[in-house]
Amino acid sequence: MNQFGHFSLCLAWLLAICGIACGAIAGAKRSRAWFFSAIHATLAMCAASGAALLALGYGFLHDDYTNQYVWQFSNRAMQPIYKISAIWGGMDGSMLLWAFMLAVNCALLAVVARRSPNRLFGWAVAVADSAALFFFTVLVFFTNPFRYLNAATVPPDGNGLNPLLQNPYMAIHPPMLYAGFTTWAIPSAFCLGALLAGDLSNEWLRLTRRWSLVAWGFLTAGIVLGGHWAYVELGWGGFWAWDPVENASFLPWLTGTAFLHSVMVQERKNMLKTWNVWLVLLTYGLTVFGTFLTRSGVVQSVHAFASTDIGWVFLLYLGIFLLTGIFLTWYRRVELRPERRIESFFSREAAFLVNNLLFLSLCFAILWGVLFPVLSEAITGSKQAVGIPYFNAVNIPLFLLLVLLMGIGPLIAWRKASWTHVRRTFFIPFVMALFVAMALVWAGVVEFYPVLSYAICFFVLLTILGEFHRGVRAQKTSADQSMHIVRGVSTLFRRHRNRYGGYVVHLGVLVVTVSITASMAHKAEREFTLAPGERFTHGRFAFTLVSSATTRNDNYESLGADVRVERLNDGGEIALLHPELRFYFRNQETTSEVALRMGPREDLYLVLVGLSPDGQRVGFKLFINPLQIWLWIGAMVMVFGTALLVWPRRAALPATSRAENLAEARS
Amino acid sequence: MIDAGALLALLFTVAVVWFLIAPHLRGTSTALLQAASGGELSEQKRALLQVLKDLEHDFSTGKLSDADYQEMRAGVRGELAAVLKRLAS
Secondary structure (H helix, E strand, O other), X not given: OHHHHHHHHHHHHHHHHHHHHHHHHHHHHXXXXXXXXXXXXXHHHHHHHHHHHHHHHHXXXXXXXXXXXXXXXXXXXXXXXXHHHHHHOOHHHHHHHHHHHHHHHHXXXXXXXXXXXXXXXXHHHHHHHHHHHHHHHXXXXXXXXXXXXXXXXXXXXXXXXXXXXXXXXXXXXXXXXXXXXXXXXXXXXXXXXXXXXXXXXXXXXXXXXXXXXXXXXXXXXXXXXXHHHHHHHOOOOOOOOOOHHHHHHHHHHHHHHHHHHHHHXXXXXXXXXXXHHHHHHHHHHHHHHHHHHHHHOOOOOOOOOOOOOOHHHXXXXXXXXXXXXXXXXXXOOOOOOOOOOOOOOOOHHHHXXXXXXXXXXXXXXXXXXXHHXXXXXXXXXXXXXXXXXXXXXXXXXXXXXXXXXXXXXXXXXXXXXXXXXXXXXXXXXXXXXXXXXXXXXXXXXXXXXXXXXXXXXXXXXXHHXXXXXXXXXXXXXXXXXXXXXXXXXXXXXXXXXXXXXXXXHHHHHHHHHHHHHHXXXXXXXXXXXXXXXXXXXXXXXXXXXXXXXXXXXXXXXXXXXXXXXXXXXXXXEEEEEOOEEEEEOOOOEEEEEOEEEOOOOEEEEEEEEEXXXXXXXXXXXXXXXXXXXXXXXXXXXXXXXXXXHHOOOOOOOOHHHHHHHHHHHHO | OOOHHHHHHHHHHHHHHHHHHHHHHOOOOOOEXXXXXXXXXXXXXXXXXXXXXXXXXXXXXXXXXXXXXXXXXXHHHHHHHHHHHHHHO
């Protein structure tokens, strides 16, 4: 299987080269035959990379310790699901998964291209295959996952996977994140393809729309799942610590979100052409940069599970990619000139531009924080890191401004907004938000940012609801006066799915913002020890230690405790929590298994710290995280909104509306 | 004696090479790619119709002044007419 896997990888590498060459010839000579050869090469590349992944998976499931990578990241005691997730537990396998997902995206592009053979697609396939070629080059020459173990005899058992990675979220979080990262390669391929083909109409933007949204949806889901993994696995009571690897996944999300907004300006007003080119190139570049950060060992991180010395290969590729982008943008500078300029600062296009600047400011601030230790070491010789206070101080105001803009930008007119419209749209939400702020202060919430955040979220919520109200009213005016509100909303989604799907995503962002604000501002943290039968009270809850015991299996030894949680007012039992402290034999590592009781008001998050020196008392750390569950729900709303935007439409418009529209166009 | 794995790899490689050169063996090997295909134009038409709908919605919800609406609509209709003309030809 090792030989078959390695052969498949080499074949995929060769096919990527064929795909690039055929696609480029097709683009340059407008040859259909070369175009279809590029398509075939890309499909075969995907099949070959899939075969390589299957070969590695087979090795893990059959405990094939002749393979060095399998021996390093698996053992016989691991459950099958973790043997599969161990494929991406280290550098070599995660690169293979990455390359496979990229190849799948290239193949999907090839399938779409097959239906519409044109020059732009030819170049796009060539560029997408060049991204795949880079990852196959890394796999074939630097991180081959099919190396034989250098030992005289095959060991009876493997090293085992890092215990922190033996979590169900690790089975889904990396593939989701990689799906997001690799899907961003396709919009960037279309962009470079359009630059190479010299076709800088809005066609490439229209073609990339669905890819960009899917990439964004996957990236959002991947980031949130990573946050959830950190929340339930790392045992520090939080979900986001501005860790370099977390930030690395967040950077392309920021530029990608900016791109999704600014394309609307180009589609409507033919402005920001160069800006959009650079946003999409930057987004893909940042996904590669994120991989460099994760894999190179340049920055210290709790998530950096796969550190190697091949960072320079990533930097070289990134340099070539960006230089190509710079050259092509310069070469096509005439075609990229905007057809119009922003006429008024008070217009939707200006609001989108400010939105973009804020996203890029956030991106720069986070990038600066991530690279600060590296830069400080290069300049002063000593490594200095910036911590959570820096990230919070810089990012919270920028993020709140963005949320505020989310309630303003989509609601004002293109070109120039009138004061009358602005007053009519925003006056009531503004006054109501002011009341909410005053009510919060009166209720004892006196910190500046939480009050501001809740007030802004309320303001934006009202503006979005107002938008739905005006939309339904407009439907009633133009169609049926007695239209029921549910039918009105459904008609809105049917006719203007892009716009109202976007509002659903914005509602999700609001829920996430409220949850983050609450969990940051009102979080409670306590440490205590209990003997069996003893009780600890905090807020509305009482915690009683029922029992504690040590258990053992082939993989680990565990100290666990049963803690009964009751309501203080009526003594009713809420939950029986079972936190554990595990010691994994093979890895010689101790991990904490958090006991979590999620609720709509707050999460009870209990961590077992250890036994007292006399062994009679059990130590605990308790976190009470208000509104935490709403973070995950809000993220699901965001992904649902994205799915609404991506969902295929019916091929044809209704006959009447089509006839009306065509007549209108011809008139 | 030939190794079975090597034989399989050889067969696989031959199949892939045939798959790659197949488009050149067909009668259409000298055909040229279009700047944009019919399918693309239909998609472009659909997108422009959607933009028209959105403009109308913006106007009916009071976000666009009459002058801006007329101007933007005329621009989109011009693009749509060009696409329809290309589709018809």
